[in-house]
Amino acid sequence: MAGELRVTRLSGSDHVVIVGAGLAGWRTSEELRRHGFSGRITLIGDEPEPPYDRPPLSKQVLSGKWPLEHTTLATPEKIDHANVEMRLGVGARSLDVASTTVTLNDGSAVAGTHVVIATGARARRLAWYEPNVYLVRSRADVRRLIARLDELSPGDAVAIIGAGFIGAEVATALKSRGLSPVLLEAEERPLLHVLGETVSQWLRDLPANFGVELRTTQKVEAVTYRDDPDMNGDADVIFEDASSLRVRAVVLGVGAQPNVEWLDDSGLLLDNGVVVDENQLCAPRVGAVGDVASFSWSSDTHVRIEHWQVASDHAGALARYWMTGESS
Ligand SMILES: Cc1cc2nc3c(=O)[nH]c(=O)nc-3n(C[C@H](O)[C@H](O)[C@H](O)COP(=O)(O)OP(=O)(O)OC[C@H]3O[C@@H](n4cnc5c(N)ncnc54)[C@H](O)[C@@H]3O)c2cc1C
Known part of the structure; x- marks a missing residue:
């Protein structure tokens, strides 16, 4: 896939639809703004809560040192500052890659110019x-x-x-x-x-x-x-x-598996996650980041790594590529 998907740089008239309101989805919206993106961003998440951090759940929260609220990543102020339209509590059902349109479980559809798949993984x-x-x-x-x-x-x-x-x-x-x-x-x-x-x-x-x-x-x-x-x-x-x-x-606690079933009819290459190129792209205007992304490790190997820093790095790499055309 390397080099096949040419850059389509974002402009202020573009609308990025991010599916999955976890770390990678939220970081992508932050990184897009940091690179100066002024267009619309819609963040869709099936959980009812705004993006939060998972690592403290099994550590500080479970041991009783932190309340759950301490894990919040996207406070109302940050959401407001990043000017992100939130669609929480409703999952995505399918993706039409050609029209970059996401259909939700409530029957509504969100059409963007670009889509980011950030649906992470679930407990096995x-x-x-x-x-x-x-x-x-x-x-x-x-x-x-x-x-x-x-x-x-x-x-x-x-x-x-x-x-x-x-x-x-x-x-x-x-x-x-x-x-x-x-x-x-x-x-x-x-x-x-x-x-x-x-x-x-x-x-x-x-x-x-x-x-x-x-x-x-x-x-x-x-x-x-x-x-x-x-x-x-x-x-x-x-x-x-x-x-x-x-x-x-x-x-x-026996591991996790990627949330890709909603993409079964999308035509995207799914192989233990969404297969992406070196710029996190899986189609010309569709990227995948975080735990759901199966990315190139060597010239012929793809891996999926469930790691906080990897998810953040993916978000930064995709935003940078779409905004500047530069690979990380
Ligand atoms: C308990 C725990 C402890 C961890 N500890 C560490 C650690 O110490 N160090 C470390 O590096 N990593 C750790 N990790 C891993 C790290 O948290 C993940 O790598 C990171 O959360 C990945 O972020 P993500 O956004 O890709 O996926 P997720 O955090 O899984 O977010 C994906 C979001 O998308 C939503 N979603 C799924 N399907 C749909 C759909 N169809 N439509 C809409 N939304 C959907 C999910 O519900 C979820 O909210 C830990 C994970 C867990 C669970």
């Missing part, structure tokens, strides 16, 4: 997924989890399925709340396939230093909640070998 569910299990991806998820944690007593056991970054952070936060987190990992060691033998060996011993119990090679088959008042919302985690663990809550 396993085959046995049970809606009473807690996820940690959004403010709504964390609000719900904290409401449950507030009902628990010191020392109560909480299972965290998945000993990756999010699982480890959740376990640490729960420990600091006086609970007894049990980290359940399907592999022999945490993050074995991500960080390799040496680091994962070191990680295996780390939780104990923080008073967190880590159980490896624990393949969860199901989580069951009985419709029994005595169970009081408690759950049984059932393992592959039919053994079980009773806990007061279960948190699932």
Whole structure:
């Protein structure tokens, strides 16, 4: 794709429609203004809240150090200053690339001259997924989890399925709340396939230093909640070998998958995300940024990286290219 999509520089009569009101979407609007874009910007988000930062959710917020409001990225003053039209609480259903028109779930359509895809990723569910299990991806998820944690007593056991970054952070936060987190990992060691033998060996011993119990090679088959008042919302985690663990809550942290289904009929190249070129473009007037973007890593490899700085860099790169024609 490199070099195929020529620059169409933005002018004041253009209208940029950004889909996804998370970090990457919000940063794109800020970066466009920083580069002097004076045209319309519409930011569409399916969450009801203005853009916020996710990293503190599993750290400062879950451990009780920050209220959720501290994670807000786009305050009313900043939105006003950046002159961004917000369409929150309604998701995008489809994209017509030729006319750069986004159709929303309420049936309305927003036609722009340029579209930015910034729909991020969602928490991955396993085959046995049970809606009473807690996820940690959004403010709504964390609000719900904290409401449950507030009902628990010191020392109560909480299972965290998945000993990756999010699982480890959740376990640490729960420990600091006086609970007894049990980290359940399907592999022999945490993050074995991500960080390799040496680091994962070191990680295996780390939780104990923080008073967190880590159980490896624990393949969860199901989580069951009985419709029994005595169970009081408690759950049984059932393992592959039919053994079980009773806990007061279960948190699932097994990675994320890109939100691309709304683009199925768009004709864009989708391969573990939206495939973009070196300027974040996937069509002449359509770009993709952040967790949803699958970008070139080497001449023949594309990767999708769920990282705060990467999302911010994508936003800066696309805005710069559209405003100046310069690649980052
Ligand atoms: C708990 C947690 C902790 C993290 N900690 C770190 C960390 O310590 N360091 C780090 O570098 N990174 C961390 N990350 C990752 C980092 O937060 C992400 O890389 C970053 O949020 C990506 O931003 P984004 O805007 O691309 O995607 P998102 O933040 O996922 O935002 C996408 C937005 O688009 C919305 N959306 C989805 N589909 C549609 C649709 N069809 N229509 C409209 N809107 C839609 C979503 O609901 C969401 O609001 C963490 C993530 C989580 C969840």
